[in-house]
Amino acid sequence: MRVQVLFFGVLRDLVGRASETLELDEDATVADVLEHYQSRIPKIREMLPSLALSVNQHYSGPGAVLGNGDEVALLPPVSGGACR
Amino acid sequence: MRVQVLFFGVLRDLVGRASETLELDEDATVADVLEHYQSRIPKIREMLPSLALSVNQHYSGPGAVLGNGDEVALLPPVSGGACR
Amino acid sequence: MMRATIVREPIDTQPVLARIKQPEDGAAIVFEGVVRNNARGRQTLYLDYEAYEPMALQQMAQLAAQALEQYKVRDVAIVHRLGRLEIGETSVLIVVASAHRGAGYDASRWLIDTLKRTVPIWKKEYFVDGAVWADGEPFPEEITRAQGSPSPRVASK
Amino acid sequence: MMRATIVREPIDTQPVLARIKQPEDGAAIVFEGVVRNNARGRQTLYLDYEAYEPMALQQMAQLAAQALEQYKVRDVAIVHRLGRLEIGETSVLIVVASAHRGAGYDASRWLIDTLKRTVPIWKKEYFVDGAVWADGEPFPEEITRAQGSPSPRVASK
Numbered sequence: 001m002r003v004q005v006l007f008f009g010v011l012r013d014l015v016g017r018a019s020e021t022l023e024l025d026e027d028a029t030v031a032d033v034l035e036h037y038q039s040r041i042p043k044i045r046e047m048l049p050s051l052a053l054s055v056n057q058h059y060s061g062p063g064a065v066l067g068n069g070d071e072v073a074l075l076p077p078v079s080g081g082a083c084r
Numbered sequence: 085m086r087v088q089v090l091f092f093g094v095l096r097d098l099v100g101r102a103s104e105t106l107e108l109d110e111d112a113t114v115a116d117v118l119e120h121y122q123s124r125i126p127k128i129r130e131m132l133p134s135l136a137l138s139v140n141q142h143y144s145g146p147g148a149v150l151g152n153g154d155e156v157a158l159l160p161p162v163s164g165g166a167c168r
Numbered sequence: 169m170m171r172a173t174i175v176r177e178p179i180d181t182q183p184v185l186a187r188i189k190q191p192e193d194g195a196a197i198v199f200e201g202v203v204r205n206n207a208r209g210r211q212t213l214y215l216d217y218e219a220y221e222p223m224a225l226q227q228m229a230q231l232a233a234q235a236l237e238q239y240k241v242r243d244v245a246i247v248h249r250l251g252r253l254e255i256g257e258t259s260v261l262i263v264v265a266s267a268h269r270g271a272g273y274d275a276s277r278w279l280i281d282t283l284k285r286t287v288p289i290w291k292k293e294y295f296v297d298g299a300v301w302a303d304g305e306p307f308p309e310e311i312t313r314a315q316g317s318p319s320p321r322v323a324s325k
Numbered sequence: 326m327m328r329a330t331i332v333r334e335p336i337d338t339q340p341v342l343a344r345i346k347q348p349e350d351g352a353a354i355v356f357e358g359v360v361r362n363n364a365r366g367r368q369t370l371y372l373d374y375e376a377y378e379p380m381a382l383q384q385m386a387q388l389a390a391q392a393l394e395q396y397k398v399r400d401v402a403i404v405h406r407l408g409r410l411e412i413g414e415t416s417v418l419i420v421v422a423s424a425h426r427g428a429g430y431d432a433s434r435w436l437i438d439t440l441k442r443t444v445p446i447w448k449k450e451y452f453v454d455g456a457v458w459a460d461g462e463p464f465p466e467e468i469t470r471a472q473g474s475p476s477p478r479v480a481s482k
Contacts, residue, residue: 077461161304
């Protein structure tokens, strides 16, 4: 099955693109997506404890099971608003 | 000596005017001004614990000694702003 | 530019806010007190605000200065309107500009809370069946009352 | 009328405030987050804001609904701007209308605090000598992290 993976902020710079399509086994989870990018871009490994995840635009955990056509996003700590 | 006495809000309605000039003995205090209006308008007596006073536009107590030309005001609880 | 002003025309928030914001600010907090269509369950028609104007202005300027010092905000503006106000109109505007938002919120809230208890302004509420002076909030401890507060001269009599 | 909006043009506070105020309100509280001319001691030139737009909009709408429920305020509006912002420009606007001011201040503060930690928007800061993605605030407890948060499926591997 195929999922769409989106990258934002510093992650987009690291991956070098805003999104890509990933081919995964049936019953793959968000953790499998993370595994893929960790091995491709080692720097992502140390960022994991601060990253959040979403599936189809809702916050989600690494255990979430994916379906064909799902939209997964890797989200660095957010920084909207202005002042601290 | 003479002082100018100002009335605001509900006090102005009670006294029936916004200000008047009062003739006082030398060394009179704000308490003497209060005494004068209490005897003239008994209803003011029961309001005293909630009223504040000013002399020359600064909050003041009943003990303040007055001088010729001073401006004394009797101030009901204030209600500026809008909502509670 | 004055930090405290009293006006008799409708209050226009935008120019006050625009004037106060500076490049070093990270937050602007605006409070508008608005005339409500009801008071204690009765339908309000309109309000009349009156002030002991020179004293009110002085008190407002003093509150502004105190807010800058106590809350380390960069600038504040306080505007109060007098005269007849219709429902929905703004009677008081408080703008605070600050590098950090926490201090801004704290200063704004302290300013309106303190203004409502210490600045000599009174409102008369008009209903279909009559008008009354609004019950004010009690003066704070620090302000001596006409009776009941300790006062050396009176006590020694 | 939408309670949450994302725009790319300058935010104009006045119409949002005018639209939201109703006769039953006694207080309107406005928060504007403004682009500062400095960050951690360095002089900022400008900022770029980007968002995961559909999710950000959903999150903002959810925050608005939660604020109405938790704080009993009458209405709220949240506007965030994206793209390039110059110093002094408003990146986020939060307007709360309420019968009572205490609830209004509480809701306003909760909204900006929560928005800054949960709404997927990121800013890049441009300085004379380069650009960096701002360190975001850590996600709150309730949001599971990619690693380190308890998650049944991963734990059973």
